[in-house]
Amino acid sequence: MAGRDEQSEAGTGEAFGGPAHRPGRPRSAEAGAAILGVATDLLAEKGLSRMSIEEVAARAGVGKATIYRRWPSRGALALDAFLTEFQSQLTLPHTGRFREDLRAAVKSWVRAVATTRAGRMLAGLIAEAQRDPDLAVAWRARVFNPLREQHRALVDQAVRRGDLPAGTDADLVLDLVFGSAYHRLLHGHLPLDERFVTQAVDLVVDGLECGQGRRPRAHGPGKIGGNAGHRAH
Amino acid sequence: MAGRDEQSEAGTGEAFGGPAHRPGRPRSAEAGAAILGVATDLLAEKGLSRMSIEEVAARAGVGKATIYRRWPSRGALALDAFLTEFQSQLTLPHTGRFREDLRAAVKSWVRAVATTRAGRMLAGLIAEAQRDPDLAVAWRARVFNPLREQHRALVDQAVRRGDLPAGTDADLVLDLVFGSAYHRLLHGHLPLDERFVTQAVDLVVDGLECGQGRRPRAHGPGKIGGNAGHRAH
Amino acid sequence: MAGRDEQSEAGTGEAFGGPAHRPGRPRSAEAGAAILGVATDLLAEKGLSRMSIEEVAARAGVGKATIYRRWPSRGALALDAFLTEFQSQLTLPHTGRFREDLRAAVKSWVRAVATTRAGRMLAGLIAEAQRDPDLAVAWRARVFNPLREQHRALVDQAVRRGDLPAGTDADLVLDLVFGSAYHRLLHGHLPLDERFVTQAVDLVVDGLECGQGRRPRAHGPGKIGGNAGHRAH
Amino acid sequence: MAGRDEQSEAGTGEAFGGPAHRPGRPRSAEAGAAILGVATDLLAEKGLSRMSIEEVAARAGVGKATIYRRWPSRGALALDAFLTEFQSQLTLPHTGRFREDLRAAVKSWVRAVATTRAGRMLAGLIAEAQRDPDLAVAWRARVFNPLREQHRALVDQAVRRGDLPAGTDADLVLDLVFGSAYHRLLHGHLPLDERFVTQAVDLVVDGLECGQGRRPRAHGPGKIGGNAGHRAH
DNA sequence: TCTTAACCGAGACGGTACGTCAAGTCTTCCT
DNA sequence: AGGAAGACTTGACGTACCGTCTCGGTTAAGA
Known part of the structure; x- marks a missing residue:
């Protein structure tokens, strides 16, 4: 898969019943936001193909492993960055x-x-x-x-x-x-x-x-007769 | 540019007056054909993004420079390989x-x-x-x-x-x-x-x-009259 | 330093008067033993250079911090593991x-x-x-x-x-x-x-x-006379 | 193996009959010397365990691949650097x-x-x-x-x-x-x-x-009799 | 016939980025 | 406060290709 990793905050399953924390140190929200922000900038600046995980990590002040822990690939990260930008713009x-x-x-x-x-x-x-x-x-x-x-x-x-x-x-x-x-x-x-x-x-x-009327849009073989009228013009 | 290089056999300048050879050893037709053939195979096998110049050269038994002398980039080579495959198929x-x-x-x-x-x-x-x-x-x-x-x-x-x-x-x-x-x-x-x-x-x-008739497809308004006859059917 | 840390169970202070607990949860004896045991196994299995704290922690079912709390370095842990094995074997x-x-x-x-x-x-x-x-x-x-x-x-x-x-x-x-x-x-x-x-x-x-007799083994020349008597046996 | 790689200039087989060039661009003597020099410096400066291929490459102004092409491991490089320093010092x-x-x-x-x-x-x-x-x-x-x-x-x-x-x-x-x-x-x-x-x-x-005389230095079991003489002095 | 110029194969060159690993530290919740 | 868990930053690993270059060696055309 290419979306967010398992420990995603976008969880759907924790509907009720509490915070459902995993053991261990929680993922840093700052780190995540910084990564997405830098990725968005780089994406706009030079395009996905010129965006490297290395540079995202460097600019976001984050280790590469922190990125790979959350996104399995450059594309997955870009997808999230894109959605952040894109989704708000549609009506x-x-x-x-x-x-x-x-x-x-x-x-x-x-x-x-x-x-x-x-x-x-x-x-x-x-x-x-x-x-x-x-x-x-x-x-x-x-x-x-x-x-x-x-x-x-x-x-x-x-x-x-x-x-x-x-x-x-x-x-x-x-x-x-x-x-x-x-x-x-x-x-x-x-x-x-x-x-x-x-x-x-x-x-x-x-x-x-x-x-x-003249032509069924879906399947069926019955388009021959329907085409008859076409011939008119 | 991304097409063939200057000493291309698809030349346009040798209009008349003979072969117009440059000095020096002419490019090897075998090498060119081998490169294109291998590129086509690799392209079909693993896709352009997984095709490396390195592997094309190795499989074609050719030096990397021989490829770069003729095509400026991986994409340009792929474009030629694509055209070779594609153009014959269209009617x-x-x-x-x-x-x-x-x-x-x-x-x-x-x-x-x-x-x-x-x-x-x-x-x-x-x-x-x-x-x-x-x-x-x-x-x-x-x-x-x-x-x-x-x-x-x-x-x-x-x-x-x-x-x-x-x-x-x-x-x-x-x-x-x-x-x-x-x-x-x-x-x-x-x-x-x-x-x-x-x-x-x-x-x-x-x-x-x-x-x-209902709507002009192109710019100016002057088309309405012209379309009049069409309205018949 | 590279030995055991301060709250060592080799303590000297609890001589009499009870357990003399520090505040807080006391260290788990099981954890310490498990760590040493796993470290010994790994050391024998793949050598100190291939033993990682990460793997010791995982195999011992222990957090990395628990190891670092007790030993300052991989070498210090290995030293303790070595002593456990070694000391009993010497006569x-x-x-x-x-x-x-x-x-x-x-x-x-x-x-x-x-x-x-x-x-x-x-x-x-x-x-x-x-x-x-x-x-x-x-x-x-x-x-x-x-x-x-x-x-x-x-x-x-x-x-x-x-x-x-x-x-x-x-x-x-x-x-x-x-x-x-x-x-x-x-x-x-x-x-x-x-x-x-x-x-x-x-x-x-x-x-x-x-x-x-021929040569003084230790410093200074003054030993020659002193050694004379030795020659007797 | 951990010594120099195949294309070594220390060849012994080309006794006579010419330079015996391999195909391809010859290895750069400057690069080799720079690498060895930097490795020697780093080795003396911080020890083998603190010397990284990465830093050798950076200081020598050389790509990492150029080092890996010639030496299979950090140790092999260090060995060559050591020999360069060491061999001249022995009499x-x-x-x-x-x-x-x-x-x-x-x-x-x-x-x-x-x-x-x-x-x-x-x-x-x-x-x-x-x-x-x-x-x-x-x-x-x-x-x-x-x-x-x-x-x-x-x-x-x-x-x-x-x-x-x-x-x-x-x-x-x-x-x-x-x-x-x-x-x-x-x-x-x-x-x-x-x-x-x-x-x-x-x-x-x-x-x-x-x-x-008293004891054969090699093998043989006959050391019992030989010890008799010991008591003499 | 001999130069000369561009080709050929091979492969080394300085680089960039990859994806992984482990280091030692920090942060959370639980006991 | 200790403990398990696991995220954190850091830094190095060894690999793959990039596009360029430098070898020794061809292959014609032109002098």
């Missing part, structure tokens, strides 16, 4: 109109990655996850999937309201919209701005709205 | 119907990255490009942009034929379709298969076809 | 004939270091004492000097009996005999066995017995 | 009189270890050899045995001349004399000076000279 609005909600959600994400140092961290994390399977797992579990669930709820609500056709493939929609945003982030070939978000969301929502 | 059909052409183009790309070792290489290259700006430049110049030009031609032709509304933003379309495919490649959260391609292309093309 | 016979007594004393020492795990410990301690001056002091105070006093008594008695010439330098004799034994222990170039002991002792005693 | 005189020759040889050794930084190095090396079997082997092969052969020759010549009885056990003699000197070096309980050397040599040579 998930719910106006009741799908097009606006999706626009707002994507814009919020884009603003977070394009205008703060989180973007640089994010690209580095995705790169690191290509080489570190543990980090990839942690990434999906702690960042990707939670966000996707929130976004998927947007789609599902729209379907329930009747704004979108039944059978709409939420993953397809989200991969199109967010995938294209990641694309611009990673390749930098074109600007990742609000105009792009508006256009992308509109195009996809248009496709959903008028493509319905 | 760019032109049936005349945009939806089919785009589907075929994306499927060809997906097949190349999802069913061969090129996919692994590709993910590694994108990761490496996040840390190596020279490689990022070379990547765009030698892989990304050429392919995009070909695909953009598909869109432009469709617009010219009237299959798509004038003012269609080709980059937006391509970022949506290919961006979502890259997304699944890099995060691995869902399968990157032909069904996904079909659905993604259909959704985007639907959006293009019916979203048109 | 100091007194037959009244110097040659036999010295032979027996050296053989007893040789047997202890050559046939038990004490030998390995001893070599390790001498090595450690080269780097740790505190241990060197403790070593001399608790092992080397006490033993030397016993052996010196042998020589002194022989001189008093007239078996050896007056003015015999006991330290010289003992350094020759025991020094050569340590030599074989530390360098391992030749066997350290009873035959060697016999030959060494005989050669040195021969030298003492017949070298006398 | 092996041959006057023809055994007592004087042995005295001179031991005094030369004592002077080298007691008055120069070689002594500190020597004690550290012997300590290190207790924990590193490879170093122990190298120590015996490169220092101990060569010196012993020279000294044994002294004894053997004396026997051939008739100065010493046939059957004299040279190893026994040398272990007594040098063993006692090492003893004082390692334990520091008494001064290691020229007076000590004179006394020790004289005592041992006396023992050899007058113990003869």
Whole structure:
């Protein structure tokens, strides 16, 4: 795994019944905060690939072992640093109109990655996850999937309201919209701005709205007949 | 820069007038081929991040300097190895119907990255490009942009034929379709298969076809009139 | 210093009048015994240089601080472990004939270091004492000097009996005999066995017995006359 | 093994027929000299146990790998540094009189270890050899045995001349004399000076000279009858 | 034919960072 | 206050590669 280690203060199990201290000297909160802070700075400064555990330790005034005791790898540390920066920046609005909600959600994400140092961290994390399977797992579990669930709820609500056709493939929609945003982030070939978000969301929502009826979005072989109408234009 | 070095056999300057050899012993073609071959194997075997110049040199029976003389970095070498594998696998059909052409183009790309070792290489290259700006430049110049030009031609032709509304933003379309495919490649959260391609292309093309009149896809306001005829279907 | 610490159970003050506890929880006798036992095992198993306080603590089920509270260094602990093993193995016979007594004393020492795990410990301690001056002091105070006093008594008695010439330098004799034994222990170039002991002792005693009249063994020239009477036996 | 590595310049095999270059860049003589020099300084300054490869590399302006490429361990490096210092300081005189020759040889050794930084190095090396079997082997092969052969020759010549009885056990003699000197070096309980050397040599040579005839120095059980004569003086 | 210039393999060079280990100290709760 | 536990800072370990360099030795073109 690539997240925090066992003695994490983010514990979930100690629900009630007291502080549940482990034996031994507790981990130093200062040390942890200093490490995360320095890691965040270094990440923004030179990118994950140029951030070394050695330098984090030196700048944080901490031994390397103190870092390795808490995070199993550079990537895991970076993931925590990223979350600290990133999570506070996202807003998930719910106006009741799908097009606006999706626009707002994507814009919020884009603003977070394009205008703060989180973007640089994010690209580095995705790169690191290509080489570190543990980090990839942690990434999906702690960042990707939670966000996707929130976004998927947007789609599902729209379907329930009747704004979108039944059978709409939420993953397809989200991969199109967010995938294209990641694309611009990673390749930098074109600007990742609000105009792009508006256009992308509109195009996809248009496709959903008028493509319905004609074609089942999910499985089934029945797309042949549905395509008939297409031929018209 | 991250491409081949000056004394490249892909030279452009020897336009006419003969072989234009430099003085000195010419570069060994065997060495170059051996290096590329070993690099390809290693890339497929363990990924770019685990491939070291040291090991390439050792396996190819070549001195490290011979590699550095030809490629400026690990990424540049990997880029060449990737192109050797990748380029032969793409087909760019032109049936005349945009939806089919785009589907075929994306499927060809997906097949190349999802069913061969090129996919692994590709993910590694994108990761490496996040840390190596020279490689990022070379990547765009030698892989990304050429392919995009070909695909953009598909869109432009469709617009010219009237299959798509004038003012269609080709980059937006391509970022949506290919961006979502890259997304699944890099995060691995869902399968990157032909069904996904079909659905993604259909959704985007639907959006293009019916979203048109309502909203200008491109900048200026003057497009509204031009789009009028489209509104018919 | 490198011996036991202040609150030693070898205390002298609790002579009468009760347990004379210091404030606070008294030291656990089990802990001390467990530490010494584990240390002895580890010493025999892998040598002093490969014995770590960390492992002693873990195997003894004891906190590291509990060890450091009682012994100031790894060497001091090893010294105690060595003494526990070693001291019971020595016998100091007194037959009244110097040659036999010295032979027996050296053989007893040789047997202890050559046939038990004490030998390995001893070599390790001498090595450690080269780097740790505190241990060197403790070593001399608790092992080397006490033993030397016993052996010196042998020589002194022989001189008093007239078996050896007056003015015999006991330290010289003992350094020759025991020094050569340590030599074989530390360098391992030749066997350290009873035959060697016999030959060494005989050669040195021969030298003492017949070298006398010709040369003063100890300081100053004034001893010549004094030694005259010795020649009688 | 703990001596120099394979590509040693001390080669013996290239007797004639040229320089016998290995492929690749030759090792830098400056680097080697700098390393040895710094190692010698550090050894004298703080002892082998406090000398770290890290610091040698830093002070010599050399990468750690350059040291590890040439010496397999800290001990092996220290051994070479010791030899550089030590070997030039020994003189092996041959006057023809055994007592004087042995005295001179031991005094030369004592002077080298007691008055120069070689002594500190020597004690550290012997300590290190207790924990590193490879170093122990190298120590015996490169220092101990060569010196012993020279000294044994002294004894053997004396026997051939008739100065010493046939059957004299040279190893026994040398272990007594040098063993006692090492003893004082390692334990520091008494001064290691020229007076000590004179006394020790004289005592041992006396023992050899007058113990003869009465007792075979080698093997044989026949020492009982031989002891009869003892009572005579 | 002889230079010359750039290539070739090999491998050493000074470095950086790795991840691990143990040192000796400190901090917590419990007995 | 002692004890078990275990986190703390420190510093060194030996390894892996980096990108550069220096060898002896090829291989053509051009003088």
